[in-house]
Amino acid sequence: MEGVFNQPEFAPCPACGVPLQVEVFPALFREIRSGGSGEAIMVEGESSCFYHPQKKAVLPCDGCGRFLCALCDCPLNGRHFCPACLETGQTKGKIKNLENQRTLYDGIALALAVYPMIIFYFTIFTAPMALFVAIRYWKAPQSILRRTKIRFVAAIIISLLQIAGWITLFVFLATRHGTHV
Amino acid sequence: MEPMSEIHYQRLTRARARSTFAVAFQSRASLWLGPDHLLCVDSSGYSETYKRFYFRDIQAVTMQESKRRTVWNVILAVPVVVCLAGLLTSLSSPPKNTAVVIVWLICSVIFLAPFLINNIFGTTCVCHLRTAVQIEELPSLCRVRKTRRVLEKIRSLIIAAQGGELSAEAVSTRMRDWAAPSAGVSPAGTVVNDPNLPPGPVS
Numbered sequence: 001m002e003g004v005f006n007q008p009e010f011a012p013c014p015a016c017g018v019p020l021q022v023e024v025f026p027a028l029f030r031e032i033r034s035g036g037s038g039e040a041i042m043v044e045g046e047s048s049c050f051y052h053p054q055k056k057a058v059l060p061c062d063g064c065g066r067f068l069c070a071l072c073d074c075p076l077n078g079r080h081f082c083p084a085c086l087e088t089g090q091t092k093g094k095i096k097n098l099e100n101q102r103t104l105y106d107g108i109a110l111a112l113a114v115y116p117m118i119i120f121y122f123t124i125f126t127a128p129m130a131l132f133v134a135i136r137y138w139k140a141p142q143s144i145l146r147r148t149k150i151r152f153v154a155a156i157i158i159s160l161l162q163i164a165g166w167i168t169l170f171v172f173l174a175t176r177h178g179t180h181v
Numbered sequence: 182m183e184p185m186s187e188i189h190y191q192r193l194t195r196a197r198a199r200s201t202f203a204v205a206f207q208s209r210a211s212l213w214l215g216p217d218h219l220l221c222v223d224s225s226g227y228s229e230t231y232k233r234f235y236f237r238d239i240q241a242v243t244m245q246e247s248k249r250r251t252v253w254n255v256i257l258a259v260p261v262v263v264c265l266a267g268l269l270t271s272l273s274s275p276p277k278n279t280a281v282v283i284v285w286l287i288c289s290v291i292f293l294a295p296f297l298i299n300n301i302f303g304t305t306c307v308c309h310l311r312t313a314v315q316i317e318e319l320p321s322l323c324r325v326r327k328t329r330r331v332l333e334k335i336r337s338l339i340i341a342a343q344g345g346e347l348s349a350e351a352v353s354t355r356m357r358d359w360a361a362p363s364a365g366v367s368p369a370g371t372v373v374n375d376p377n378l379p380p381g382p383v384s
């Protein structure tokens with residue numbers, strides 16, 4: 001197996017013979033540090049952890065300022081958070097590096113505007129929906145990656161055209177019905 | 182808790198479906214380069230899921246040659262041959278029918294284009310990234326040439342983050358050090374009967 005590590009070209013896997021190239025980095029041999037368990041308070045009046053009053057506080061949370069013991073300390077990119085702030089930061093997207101999902105409202109608005117055109121009658125419902133989504137979520141966080149608002153703009157234009165088309169159709173039918181009466 | 186500033190990512194690969202035959206209704210994965218991490222983005226068009234791999238945590242990147250290119254070549258070769266044969270026959274037969282020639286030409290292009298693209302992009306592969314807690318497939322790294330280009334780009338960043346490079350010999354030595362005690366082989370070469378260890382050959 002040793003012949004396949006950090007080689008410039010493929011080498012056959014000694015087990016199955018499949019061409020394989022493995023790039024190994026020092027982290028593979030790094031010892032995994034075990035987390036601290038928190039030191040018990042020995043002296044009365046010593047600062048204690050907010051979550052474990054019997055344990056000694058070692059630092060404050062960078063999010064809420066609560067005192068934390070070594071067990072509750074969650075380091076992230078040089079900052080220290082308590083588990084509650086970490087969860088809040090992830091669910092509410094306040095800590096960018098923890099955010100693992102985003103809804104693409106511009107994609108939803110555009111899909112609502114475009115796909116129903118296959119069966120045109122649906123657009124009577126979907127065009128206002130697309131318009132609503134585009135306006136309601138115009139300022140909502142988009143993708144983490146750079147993305148313009150072109151989809152929102154396209155959704156608004158297409159849905160407005162569809163709404164205008166339906167209004168024209170209804171007005172035309174109403175006036176035609178009126179002249180017949 | 183103040184929000185961290187927006188991170189600017191550099192695209193490493195284009196989005197690619199996780200499954201080979203998936204075209205629509207399937208999330209597409211792409212790879213992006215951040216200041217201190219790789220970002221794998223799975224996008225369905227309506228939502229995105231992010232996975233971050235910090236350079237300091239990346240233990241290994243494995244690239245395994247796959248047969249996907251050969252499979253697609255076989256799948257596409259049959260219609261390509263049929264269409265080209267049809268085109269040549271329609272061109273060589275005396276009463277030339279332009280409509281038939283155009284139909285065969287369009288069919289040939291439809292099958293020939295992906296056939297050529299499949300071969301131009303080169304050998305296919307399956308790429309995995311390993312950290313201490315996961316082994317993640319990177320579906321967007323599916324061609325050897327592209328994977329090597331991306332590896333060239335990120336290798337120096339990973340080495341800088343981890344503070345050193347490992348030569349092939351150094352890896353071999355460390356692997357041997359690792360394997361010797363875990364294989365349950367005593368210094369004398371006798372197998373230790375440890376019920377928690379898999380059976381291993383005595384070297």
